Structure formats: C-alpha cells, structure tokens
Amino acid sequence: MVFILGVNFPERNLVKKSLESFFGIGNLTSTRLLARFHIHPTCKVGELGNKQVLDITAALSDMKIENDLRRQYLDNIKRLKETGTYRGRRHALGLPVRGQRTRSQIKTAVKLNRMERRL
Amino acid sequence: MVSSFCWSCLTRLPPAPRAILPPTLTAQRVAAFHTSTALFSSPVKKKKGDAPVAKFRQAKSAKMKKKKPVERTRPPAVGERKALKKRIVLSNPNALEIEGMQDLSAENMVDARLRGSILGLPVPMLDQLRAVQAFKPKQGWSIFRRPGTVVRRETLELGRLIDGISSEGENKGKVVRKIVTGVKGSGKTVHLLQAMSMAFTKNWVVITVPEAQDLVIANTAYAPLSDENPNVYVQNDATAALLSRTVTANQKVLSSLSVSQAHPALKSAVKPGMTLEALAKLGIQDPAAAWNVFQALWTELTATAPAPGFEKTFKPRPPVLVTMDNLAHWMKESKYNSINCTPIHAHDLVFVRHFLSLLKPNANKPTLPNGGLILYATSASNSPAVYGLTVALKQLAARQAGVNPSSPEYPQPDPYLNADKRVLAVFDASKSTAPKEGALELQTLSGITREEARGFMEYFARSGLLRETVTDAWVGEKWTLAGGGVIGELEKLGRRLRVIA
Numbered sequence: 001m002v003f004i005l006g007v008n009f010p011e012r013n014l015v016k017k018s019l020e021s022f023f024g025i026g027n028l029t030s031t032r033l034l035a036r037f038h039i040h041p042t043c044k045v046g047e048l049g050n051k052q053v054l055d056i057t058a059a060l061s062d063m064k065i066e067n068d069l070r071r072q073y074l075d076n077i078k079r080l081k082e083t084g085t086y087r088g089r090r091h092a093l094g095l096p097v098r099g100q101r102t103r104s105q106i107k108t109a110v111k112l113n114r115m116e117r118r119l
Numbered sequence: 120m121v122s123s124f125c126w127s128c129l130t131r132l133p134p135a136p137r138a139i140l141p142p143t144l145t146a147q148r149v150a151a152f153h154t155s156t157a158l159f160s161s162p163v164k165k166k167k168g169d170a171p172v173a174k175f176r177q178a179k180s181a182k183m184k185k186k187k188p189v190e191r192t193r194p195p196a197v198g199e200r201k202a203l204k205k206r207i208v209l210s211n212p213n214a215l216e217i218e219g220m221q222d223l224s225a226e227n228m229v230d231a232r233l234r235g236s237i238l239g240l241p242v243p244m245l246d247q248l249r250a251v252q253a254f255k256p257k258q259g260w261s262i263f264r265r266p267g268t269v270v271r272r273e274t275l276e277l278g279r280l281i282d283g284i285s286s287e288g289e290n291k292g293k294v295v296r297k298i299v300t301g302v303k304g305s306g307k308t309v310h311l312l313q314a315m316s317m318a319f320t321k322n323w324v325v326i327t328v329p330e331a332q333d334l335v336i337a338n339t340a341y342a343p344l345s346d347e348n349p350n351v352y353v354q355n356d357a358t359a360a361l362l363s364r365t366v367t368a369n370q371k372v373l374s375s376l377s378v379s380q381a382h383p384a385l386k387s388a389v390k391p392g393m394t395l396e397a398l399a400k401l402g403i404q405d406p407a408a409a410w411n412v413f414q415a416l417w418t419e420l421t422a423t424a425p426a427p428g429f430e431k432t433f434k435p436r437p438p439v440l441v442t443m444d445n446l447a448h449w450m451k452e453s454k455y456n457s458i459n460c461t462p463i464h465a466h467d468l469v470f471v472r473h474f475l476s477l478l479k480p481n482a483n484k485p486t487l488p489n490g491g492l493i494l495y496a497t498s499a500s501n502s503p504a505v506y507g508l509t510v511a512l513k514q515l516a517a518r519q520a521g522v523n524p525s526s527p528e529y530p531q532p533d534p535y536l537n538a539d540k541r542v543l544a545v546f547d548a549s550k551s552t553a554p555k556e557g558a559l560e561l562q563t564l565s566g567i568t569r570e571e572a573r574g575f576m577e578y579f580a581r582s583g584l585l586r587e588t589v590t591d592a593w594v595g596e597k598w599t600l601a602g603g604g605v606i607g608e609l610e611k612l613g614r615r616l617r618v619i620a
Contacts, residue, residue: 012197031456031460032460034456035456035457035458035459035460036458036460038341038342038343038352038458039340040337040338040339040340040341040455041337041454042337042338043340047340
C-alpha cells in the first residue's frame with residue numbers, strides 16, 4: 001500500500017487510475033502529471049520509487065483538487081444565487097441552468113440543483 | 120331399434136370387477152384399446168395455459184423467481200494469461216521422427232549440397248534460442264517432432280558469411296549490416312533465427328531485440344539519461360531484460376572472458392578479473408545501473424586490446440551478432456511523453472539510438488572491431504506505416520543497385536508527405552573508408568525455389584502431416600498457390616492438405 005496525498009492505494013493499481021480517483025483530476029491532468037515525473041502510463045503504484053511518490057504528492061498538494069475544488073464550485077453557485085441572477089435562481093429552483101427545455105428529461109437538474117447544493 | 124353398441128366393439132362393455140386385477144396394473148390395462156403396450160404411452164401431461172386454481176385469500180401477484188447468483192470462477196493468476204499467450208511449443212510427439220535429419224553444425228552450415236533440405240536445430244541450443252526469444256508464438260514449430268529450418272539460398276549465403284567472419288581469411292573481422300525485408304510470411308524472422316543458431320554454433324556473442332515494439336509502446340519504465348542531456352531517455356528495465364537475455368544465451372562465452380577495460384561509470388562494482396557474465400549480472404540485479412553496465416559490456420565486447428593493468432586475463436573477443444525484429448516501430452514517435460507532455464521520438468531513447476547507430480559505418484572507430492553481423496528485419500504483419508522508412512529503404516535499394524544519389528533516378532521523398540528527416544538520416548550512410556566496415560545492405564527475401572519447396576513439402580510428408588505423393592507437378596502447383604514459394608504460405612498449404620479418400 002502506498003500513500004499518495006494521504007490516500008492509501010493498493011500496489012497493483014495503475015498510477016494513472018489512482019490519480020484520477022481524486023476529484024478534479026481527469027485523463028488530461030493525470031497524463032500531464034505522469035509525463036512530468038517520467039512515469040509510463042502502464043506503471044503500477046507498487047513500481048513507483050520513493051522519490052516519485054513524494055514528487056507526486058507535492059505536485060498534488062499544490063493543485064486545487066478535492067475539497068478545495070468542491071468549495072470553489074459551491075462558492076461560484078452561491079455567488080450566482082446571491083447576486084440574484086437567472087442562473088442562480090434556476091440553481092435554487094432545481095431546474096436546468098443553461099437554457100435546456102424543461103418539458104422532459106430534467107432528471108439531472110432535479111437531482112442536483114437545490115438550495116443547499118452538494119457535490 | 121338398433122343398439123348403439125356394435126357387436127365387435129366390446130370396449131364399451133362395462134369392465135370386469137376391479138378387485139380381480141392386480142392393483143398396480145389396473146389403471147394401465149383398462150386405459151384404452153391399443154395394440155401397443157400400455158407402458159409406451161406417455162403419462163398424461165398437464166395442459167399448458169391452464170390457469171392455476173385460484174386460492175382464496177392469497178396474493179395473486181406473479182412470483183418473481185430469485186436469480187441464482189452466477190458462479191464466477193476466479194480470474195487466472197497474474198501473468199498466467201500472458202504466459203499462455205507467449206507459450207512456445209517446440210515439439211509434437213505425434214509427428215513422426217525423420218530418419219537421417221541432420222543437425223545444424225559448423226560443417227554443414229556452408230554445405231551447398233544440403234540446399235532444400237531441413238536442418239534440425241541442435242537440442243542443447245534450443246535453450247539458448249529460447250533465451251534470446253528467437254521463436255515466436257505464432258510460428259508453426261509445434262506441428263513437428265523437433266524444430267528445424269529449411270536451407271535456402273539466403274541461408275547458405277548467411278552460413279558462408281558467418282563462417283567467413285569467424286574463420287581466418289580475407290573476411291575475418293568484417294562487419295556486415297543488413298536490413299531484411301520481404302513480403303508477409305517470407306521467412307524474415309526465421310532468417311534471423313538461422314543467423315542466431317549459426318552464431319551460437321560458432322560461439323559468437325548474440326545480442327537480440329526480439330520485438331522492437333516493446334521499447335516504444337510505453338510499457339516499461341523510462342527516465343532522462345542524466346541531468347546534462349535531459350532529452351535523451353534511458354529504459355532501465357528493458358536494458359536489464361536485454362542483459363538477462365544476453366547472459367542466459369551466451370553464458371558459456373561470456374563466462375570465459377574477463378574484464379579488460381576500466382569502467383569509471385561503474386566505480387568499484389567492477390573488480391579486476393571479473394568475468395563478463397558477472398559484469399552483466401550487475402545490471403540485472405540493479406536495473407538502475409543497467410544502462411551503464413550494458414555500455415561497459417559493449418566496450419568489453421568491442422575491445423581489441425586490454426587497457427594497461429588488465430593484460431593478464433585478456434582473451435580476444437568473439438564476433439557479435441546483433442539482431443532486431445520489426446524495425447518500423449523504431450522509426451516514429453514513441454508512446455512515451457516528455458516533460459512537456461509531447462511525444463518522445465523513438466530515436467531519443469538511448470537504447471534505440473545505440474542499436475540504430477550500429478547501422479552507420481563509423482569512420483573513426485570501427486563499430487564492431489572483432490567482426491560481426493548486424494541484422495535488422497522489418498515486419499509485414501504488425502508494422503506502422505512510416506513514410507520515411509519506405510523512402511529510406513527505396514533509396515537503400517537504389518544505392519545498392521548502383522544508382523548515384525545525385526542522379527535523377529535516385530528516389531527522393533515527396534516534399535508534401537513530410538518524411539521524417541531523422542529516419543532518412545539513419546539509413547543515409549556514405550560508404551565507409553575502413554575496409555572491414557561493410558556498407559548497409561538491403562536483403563529482400565522472396566519465395567523459395569521449386570527445389571527448396573519440394574524439400575520443404577517432403578519434410579511435411581515425412582513428418583506424417585501430409586499424405587500425398589510429393590511429385591514435381593504437385594509441388595509446382597503448391598508453389599504457385601503460395602505466391603511463388605512464399606514459405607509461410609507453403610507451410611499453410613502443407614499443414615492444411617489432407618488425403619482425399
């Protein structure tokens with residue numbers, strides 16, 4: 001088991017996949033990170049050297065990911081609501097924000113958009 | 120009034136009192152008037168579609184049957200599938216043993232009388248050939264009793280070449296570089312295998328890259344070579360694997376040679392009097408040092424004289440055979456990413472760079488001063504289309520045919536197709552000044568001749584795989600069907616044909 005940014009990953013996991021398990025890291029960011037530290041895409045977590053693990057952790061801790069990023073998301077929505085914009089209202093009403101029709105298929109908006117939005 | 124009973128029809132009459140009949144059989148006996156035995160009659164089936172009798176005060180909803188959990192077998196252990204995929208079977212006990220089949224040896228590898236016959240690979244050598252991964256899983260070794268290869272014209276030429284380089288004579292210590300091309304199934308990989316087996320019989324050192332693709336598909340670790348040149352990359356695990364192949368296959372030769380040069384890069388790890396086998400094993404044990412160890416091993420193998428202080432144990436170095444399969448993969452950008460997330464060109468991998476540099480005759484320092492053969496094969500089945508390589512090979516063929524590079528007939532790359540300059544540069548070798556350094560040659564394998572094809576088909580027949588009378592006419596037919604004797608196609612015909620009763 002290897003600790004990356006305080007999360008314990010089993011050694012058999014791919015490094016790329018493990019990185020992508022963080023909120024805010026997708027394919028592109030993980031590819032860039034791997035390239036930055038010269039890790040090949042099929043590398044397993046167990047094959048990482050100590051220095052590489054430390055480097056990755058340092059790089060991740062500089063990035064805005066996980067809770068910081070979530071907070072930023074929520075803050076952005078909150079700002080829309082507080083300034084009384086149409087988008088903010090739609091967020092609060094649980095309706096689609098970006099001009100979709102509401103006759104059918106607004107499940108996602110109903111599920112996610114609400115007064116106390118969670119991420 | 121006429122009675123409703125007809126006289127002959129007695130079945131309608133009231134049955135005999137039941138008590139008389141044995142209780143078990145009564146039901147069947149009285150069932151019907153049939154000539155077939157009652158036992159054959161099918162038991163009364165319940166009619167389908169009968170609504171189940173409704174019960175009072177019970178739920179009428181359809182009962183959902185619980186799905187049985189699907190039995191999942193455990194996935195095979197790690198590496199098992201790959202091992203099965205890469206498994207190489209070299210013997211088939213059901214195939215017939217061939218009487219009088221000769222083994223490859225130093226004597227018969229130059230014997231022109233054996234042309235068209237099959238030479239078996241000596242059994243002790245099989246382990247060495249396996250170690251350098253000379254056999255490929257899709258080749259048909261598993262249908263014969265024991266592995267053997269056809270002696271074709273190119274094989275004899277190769278035998279003479281290897282014999283000439285390693286024995287006293289004008290060719291001693293010569294370096295020959297060849298690119299082997301040919302259509303699919305023309306025997307390029309087997310040609311490399313034959314070269315390896317001949318080199319082993321002559322006690323050469325054999326260094327192989329069995330699959331060029333493995334180095335560029337980003338499946339092994341990579342790192343910048345050093346701080347001074349961060350744009351060149353070293354692949355330590357792949358180098359360690361190369362060292363391990365080399366040590367296992369050439370154990371006998373390497374253990375008889377000892378270190379003769381100073382290796383400052385390896386510091387104190389190298390002790391005087393150490394064998395080359397032990398030197399190479401340093402790199403296997405510690406992959407981080409693998410590249411330095413490989414370079415040290417290479418300097419040792421190309422040494423002509425001992426450095427001062429090492430004279431006591433120096434022995435002349437044997438010639439070296441370097442083979443590589445599937446060249447095209449090394450001629451484009453690899454799947455590795457540089458620090459800026461741009462693809463790394465294959466030529467920036469130091470491993471690849473080293474092996475490609477062997478193709479160029481070196482003016483100052485001979486590439487292989489002790490002589491040797493550099494054989495790189497292309498592949499026709501799994502190879503990326505690289506325009507630069509296509510042009511470079513055409514240019515090579517033209518140069519070999521005597522076309523002057525400045526003449527208008529000399530093939531030039533289409534300026535709109537962006538041929539890779541670095542690829543062209545690899546093959547664009549001027550003739551070397553050194554007499555022992557051969558220029559790069561292109562060897563195109565095509566079909567085998569009819570006589571060779573006959574020998575090959577007879578091999579199938581004598582192994583019991585082919586039940587036909589092998590006549591010249593029959594062989595001619597198959598030779599044509601196989602696209603003019605393309606040996607891979609002939610093999611397919613040989614193993615597919617069955618006798619028509």
